[in-house]
Amino acid sequence: MRPVGADASHSDCILVVGVSRPKLAVVFLTVMLISLFLTFHVLYDSAVYNIQAAQAVHERHRLSLAASASAAAYTASNANHLPVFVKPVASSNQLSHPMVFPSSRVHFPKTSRRLPQALIIGVRKCGTRALLEMLYLHPRIQKAGGEVHFFDRDENYLRGLEWYRKKMPHSFRGQITIEKSPSYFVSPEVPERVRAMNASIKLLLIVREPVTRAISDYTQLRSHAATAILPLAESNAPGSGYGAKMPPTPGVSLYAKLQSAHGTYDNALGSGAGAKETKLRSGTGAKRRAAPGTVTTMSTPTTTPSAAQLAAKSFEELAIFPNGTVNEAYRPLSISMYHVHLHRWLEVFPREQLLNHWEELLEATPTRSDEEWMKAKDYSALPGPSALRLLSYFLPGGKLHSTNLVQMNRRMREWYGDIYRLPGLMGKTDVVFTYNPKDFEVTYRNEGMWPIRIGLETFTYYRKVVRPDVFGGIGGLVSEQGKSWAEFRNKVNPVLMKVQNVRQNLPQIDQISKEFIEKLETLRDPATHTLNADFNEQLKSWAFEAISFVALNTRMGLLSDQPDANAARFAEHMTNFFNYSFKYDVQPSVWPYYKTPEFKKFLKTYDHITEITTNYIEAAIERFKHEEQPDNKCVLQQLLAINKQVAVVMAMDMLMAGIDTTSSAFVTILYHLACNPEKQAQLHRELLRILPSSDDDLTLENTKNLPYLRACIKEGLRITSITPGNFRITTRDLVLSGYRVPRGTGILMGVLELSNSDEYFASSAQFVPERWLKSDVNAETKVCPEARNRNPFVYLPFGFGPRTCIGKRIAELEIETLLARLLRRYKVSWLAETPLQYESTIILSPRGDIRFKFEPHSD
Secondary structure (H helix, E strand, O other), rough: OEEEOOOOOOOEOOOOOOOOOHHHHHHHHHHHHHHHHHHHHHHHHHHHHHHHHHHHHHHHHHHHHHHHHHHHHHHHHHHOOOOHHHHHOOOOOHHHOOOOOOOOOOOOOOOEEOOOEEEEEEOOOOOOOHHHHHHOOOOOOOOOOOOOOOOOOOOHOOOOHHHHHHOOOEEEEOEEEEOOOOHHHOOOOHHHHHHHOOOOOOEEEOOOOHHHHHHHHHHHOOOOOOOOOOOOOOOOOOOOOOOOOOOOOOOOOOOHHHHHHHHOOOOOOOOOOOOOOOOOOEEEOOOOOOOOOOOOOOOOOOOOOOHHHHOOOOHHHHHHHOOOOEEOOOOOHHHHHHHHHHHHHHHOOOOOOOOOOHHHHHOOOOOOOOOHHHOOHHHHHOOOHHHHHHHHHHHOOOOOOOHHHHHHHHHHHHHHEEEEEEEEOOOOEEEEEEHHHHHHHHHHOOOOOEEEEEOOOHHHHHHHHHHHHOOOOOOOOOOHHHHOOOHHHHHHHHHOOOOHHHHOOHHHHHHHHHHHHHHHHHHHHOOOOOOOOOOHHHHHHHHHHHHHHHHOOOOOOOOOOOOOOOOOHHHHEEEEEEHHHHHHOOOOOOOOOOOOOOHHHHHHHHHHHHHHHHHHHHHHHHHHOOOOOOOOHHHHHHHHHHOHHHHHHHHHHHHHHHOHHHHHHHHHHHHHHHHHHHHHHHHHHHHHHHHHOOOOOOOOOOOOOOOOHHHHHHHHHOOOOOOOOOOEEEEOOOEEOOEEEOOOOEEOOHHHHHHHOOOOOOOOOOHHHHHHHOOOOHHHOOOOOHHHOOOOOOOOOOHHHHHOOOOOOHHHHHHHHHHHHHHHEEEEEEEEOOOOEEOOOEEEEEOOOOEEEEEEOOO
């Protein structure tokens, strides 16, 4: 700073700004760029919607003028023949036509017509239109231009889903399409039809005080033309009414014509007489309650009153009989009997219709005030990085950039201790990492009937938003939550968790293992006993062949010289799936807000997997039709017996979860046996007992007693489980390690770290299968229970409770079978100079130098 001129009080100021923390500057610049991008995205969407709205208004205005001219011409020629209250009134509201992006216009790129993901099903005169318009204010909502009446009108429903889809507006991916037809709520056939289209569609129901709603309905109906007779209030018996239908009056309003054609409102004042609906429950049977417009089967007079007589009746005369009983057949009243119609929907859809957010599953109990809670430290006191600091860790040059999940967990534990909190980024929930087995138990004991284990969010998006046409809204066990998850799990549990159902595949799984050994022999160098191929890749082929037989009842031929043409392509897509899933489901990502080109490639990977799986299932269905059906149906047949969509979802889940996971687990177990020759020799002696010859078959009988084999598998998975921890969302307020953890928080329980700690497993670094034996196998092999942790919540390689891995028994059968075959024939040694290395995506996968020596046994 220096003086200027004669007045020393004035000075020039030169400010020099430097950046002393480059990493902070990078974080700041990144946040600014993201903010600018999102701002541009919002402005672009706003412009699109404004243009769209202008088009819709222009088109509606044009049709309104045309309708008014037509109505005026018709009125001029027929006005003298109509009562005053029957004369048509020109109104734009009478027209119901979807005007958003008319098909004759040029559309914005990347838009398409999609089946609705949500329906406003009613109730009439309860504000359904207002609800739709309010929802439409949100930029991610697109609405159908009018009431389509697809599910409640037979003539529309028979035109098919493609016709229905064309009635929907154009929308961008990620937007939600909503249609409103209040008559859906009261039409008996609609729930089943909606479920057939999309079992997970969101159902929006808005109600009003029932008496007020009925009067409002009566007022509107009175203003329209009468097209059918009403049950007269002068009748002497409750339930009496007119059974004859009055012929349509010429010149009725368009509204009355549409309603009359469908039979939902066959007359202007809401009579139930003559409606195309079910009858009231009789006294002799437990039939379904009355549907809207239902009439009794009692003998009634059939005098036809005039339209003037109908219009002159008050609400009380129509709704109440002279003896004081309520005329339940009167349409405005029957619609107001919400419980009757709601019961019908609840027979088809769960009350918590396909929850989209796990928050809805949280227990509604009040905040805890017990002594333990009051003494615990506040949630904000949990150690851990701030959101900005966490983001800086993963940016280029950050401390955790390019680290895998296991490395990240270990470094975070070093920095913050045995319990710490990571703030949620990009819309994700906070996650508390804990390495305290007492916390594991508290979490599991309080997970409730429907545990929440948020898994792959891209699964949910793809199956429910992108491809509801294939999956019918079924997300599968990975992504479903709440009652819908429980119902799905209950359907498939008897198929996949029943021991005899899985073990009936033993002969075929054993045959696949034999073929793998034969192929291994062709790849083995007799001099060095090493393989001339990548053992890990060969093992993936075995895992793919085995799980595809269980899931699809199909042999891929991957172990032969003529593999299936689609098999290699499928395996490549599976590899891409695991890589992409880690990036978009585990790491922070902007994909929920913006679909990057790479994310779209991920969706294409899903498409390829879906297409191949569906084709295999279709081929299997055709094959089953021409084959003699055995007494014990295979897994796929049992899943198809539930329904085809369940079979497709479960087959895909088994294929996606049963290749890399099983092969990785097998390599791990074989590595530990190869590094511990004395344990391998003990296992070989056990196998000699059940397989005197290496060519003998494995049977349900001789595989019942293999305690050491199963102990070796457990020990291998203890040292290196497939995932570093188990995850839950808390449904209650919990106290973990002395801290208050509110409901709705993610909990990651670090079982892998504790399984390799001497505090919980004596000599944890050593491979000791004896720690898992329940009794001595022989004089040489003694149980060693003191080496095993007594806390049952530390060792959980397949999870715990209701959400235990459903493929557990299949994986165990495959690993047991191949391990028995391989070690019965070969003595296996580890040749690599370094221990087995792993990379972590959503699972731990072996990588690097994987070399074994396979030396045939002399016996």
